[in-house]
Amino acid sequence: MIVATWNVNSVRSRLERVVGWTERARPDVLCLQEIKTTDDLFPLEPFTELGYHAEIFGQKTYNGVAILSQTPITKVVRNLPDDPEDAPRRLIAGTVNKVRIVNVYVPNGQSPESEKFVYKMDWLARLRAFLEKTAKPSDPLLLLGDFNIAPEERDVRYPDLWRGHIHFHPKEHEALARITSWGLHDLLRKHHEEGGLYSWWDYRQLAFQKNNGLRIDLILGTRKMLDRCTGVEIFRDERKGESPSDHVPVVAAIK
DNA sequence: ATGGTTGCACAGCAA
Numbered sequence: 001m002i003v004a005t006w007n008v009n010s011v012r013s014r015l016e017r018v019v020g021w022t023e024r025a026r027p028d029v030l031c032l033q034e035i036k037t038t039d040d041l042f043p044l045e046p047f048t049e050l051g052y053h054a055e056i057f058g059q060k061t062y063n064g065v066a067i068l069s070q071t072p073i074t075k076v077v078r079n080l081p082d083d084p085e086d087a088p089r090r091l092i093a094g095t096v097n098k099v100r101i102v103n104v105y106v107p108n109g110q111s112p113e114s115e116k117f118v119y120k121m122d123w124l125a126r127l128r129a130f131l132e133k134t135a136k137p138s139d140p141l142l143l144l145g146d147f148n149i150a151p152e153e154r155d156v157r158y159p160d161l162w163r164g165h166i167h168f169h170p171k172e173h174e175a176l177a178r179i180t181s182w183g184l185h186d187l188l189r190k191h192h193e194e195g196g197l198y199s200w201w202d203y204r205q206l207a208f209q210k211n212n213g214l215r216i217d218l219i220l221g222t223r224k225m226l227d228r229c230t231g232v233e234i235f236r237d238e239r240k241g242e243s244p245s246d247h248v249p250v251v252a253a254i255k
Numbered sequence: 256a257t258g259g260t261t262g263c264a265c266a267g268c269a270a
Contacts, residue, residue, distance in 0.1 A: 009261075009262070010261090012262095013262065034262095062262095062268090203270090204261090205259050205260085206259090207259095243261090246260090246270085
């Protein structure tokens, strides 16, 4: 089973690219973040033509997540249990081929001094509680998406410049460690020890041309998933060409 | 340190 995550930064403005990549890569499961559309305006047809089922959890203008799958998606959950009805739409979970898929778009946090950073920390704590409450570390479970956190120095091109800012802040690392300590492993690190593997480059300051990147799009898995994982790849080329997302797809193969 | 770019939606926010 091929499982992919991609923050597409608007599925409607990026439709041709997203459909084109999906057609070539043919993931069994594709988790999208920042679809930036309400459910009724999600461009479903090109995906159903490719044979995908879809569970969408969108909103106007911002955020929004979706799971596309070549096999049916069951037991769908939208947002965290303690989220109010009008909370930003950042989480959708479902079961595909007996694997629990938890697709997240973690809050950006804006800056470590902002209220939004407090919200990011709280959201991550509630995500940890959600895992505890709804799953077991012995389950076949993947937690994947845009974490807006680069785990380690080797995941950041210029760690000394990023340290203490959002995406590479000690408090974020604590919050992420709380989540992984529940029983999750960074699947990419089973197969790749090296640095320089990034999934996001800012649109500004020619960040991609200078390779000022971060690995903030992660595929975490329970022990069973770690054992079944046969490879993880980052599709760096999707940052090139006409109107790319600022993120690229990350893909895990699960036997 | 600041401001750089993109999307949505048509000003200014979020990232």
